[in-house]
Amino acid sequence: MQNTDTTPSTDASRAAARRQQILCAAARCFREHGFHGASIAKISAIAGMSPGHIYHYFENKEAIIAAIVAQDLESLLEMTAQFRAACNVRAALIERAAEGVVRQLDPDAAGLKLEIVAEAARNPRVAQIVNEADIICRRELAIVIGDIRRRSGHQDSPAAIDGMVEVLACLFEGLLQRTIRNPGLDRDKVTQRIQIAIDDLLNQPGEDALAARP
Amino acid sequence: MQNTDTTPSTDASRAAARRQQILCAAARCFREHGFHGASIAKISAIAGMSPGHIYHYFENKEAIIAAIVAQDLESLLEMTAQFRAACNVRAALIERAAEGVVRQLDPDAAGLKLEIVAEAARNPRVAQIVNEADIICRRELAIVIGDIRRRSGHQDSPAAIDGMVEVLACLFEGLLQRTIRNPGLDRDKVTQRIQIAIDDLLNQPGEDALAARP
DNA sequence: TAACATAGAATGAGCGTTCAATCTAGAATA
DNA sequence: TATTCTAGATTGAACGCTCATTCTATGTTA
Secondary structure, three states, X not given: OOOOOOOOOOHHHHHHHHHHHHHHHHHHHHHHHHHHHOOHHHHHHHHOOOHHHHOOXXXXXXXXHHHHHHHHHHHHHHHHHHXXXXXXXXXXXXXXXXXXXXXXXXXXXXXXXXXXXXXXXXXXXXXXXXXHHHHHHHHHHHHHHHHHHHHOOOOOOHHHXXXXXXXXXXXXXXXXXXXXXXXXXXHHHHHHHHHHHHHHHOOXXXXXHHOOOO | OOOOOOOOOOHXXXXXXXXXXXXXXXXXXXXXXXXXXXXXXXXXXXXXOOHHHHOOOOOOHHHXXXXXXXXXXXXXXXXXXXXXXXXXXXXXXXHHHHHHHHHHOXXXXXXXXHHHHHHHOOXXXXXXXXXXXXXHHHHHHHHHHHHHHHHOOOOXXXXXXXXXXXXXXXXXXXXXXXXXXXXXXXXXXXXXXXXXXXXXXXXXXXXXXXXXXX
């Protein structure tokens, strides 16, 4: 806001800021009205610029949607990377998981994340972004789970690990829906039970023992 | 289709059929374009009637959305009731669960279900329908889980049971997202691992033992 | 001056919704 | 039986509005 500097903000950084300003406004509108219910007029009003000006930074509305989706998934990838970076110890994973659970239980964020998956179910461009991010997430989680299992003396096939990754993902992604379907849920109790479920998941029998189980 | 009767099809049943015709077309449109992307014109075209005629059966578009939501949740309630009706034995629950898992993994159905939850996050009318259905589901599941736990010798507080219900719900609802985020997942393997996870869930320690666990 | 940032009106398409007009088929009448 | 009446089913054009997008004109800055 000050211009005492020789070049307070370069063209590039100014443009980036404008872009972010639009994305921020768009995220809010998409949360409140959905991708198709939010109009360029509303987004531009909240972003504090004219509708036409939006088109200097984004080709069209779908490009804004794609950017929002990519931005949201980036935060997911960060979280997954944190799982991996944490020393590969069971306790550390489970502790980090608690933070993840709490984050998933924020209803505002949940609304947008669900909107994204719903859109992915019908919009190929969004589907591609989502699918590619999911591949990365699964790869990371498979490494973490594989590590822990190996330390516990298990010898699992990749397919077995993949199955566990899917269940772990179910637990986290299911929370997005729970916080909307049951807004009054007891966050602490749920976090506790999810932690136990993850612990149990990491203890599931290997494939050989699997056939004889049920 | 024959009119040998005095009144082959009453006004009421004909109207009900027309209503269902509209709902069927609407479900398809909503799946393909989302609640806001689907237009009355498209719905009426698929339903095989004029746009104006739709308004003889539904007050407005939101009423159609509400009806679709209610219809979808009704099938959920049926599934939950089946859980309860099945003899309250662990094995029976887990076997039924497998059917539920498969059903949740159908990508077409998943798209509409996710659209509904996303809409519930911002549309109070839809939120109310969803919340009320969820209360019923949780009540039923709590009874089933409570029964099983009691037979296994556990004494749980209602809050503890509620926590387990939430985790069970996470597993099922998470599948809706998994089938879209990872369309190539191995359905059999996932079903197997989910079954084990549910079995473990029903074996989680009670509250007294909980503090000393991690 | 040259180049870019920005505004805001203009455009044409499509939206949800309404409504007067038409069709249809059984009841009433002759 | 032949004709008219009637009420609901159904149509499709029209309405007012909002949409995404484009275009032209006006700052602004270097």
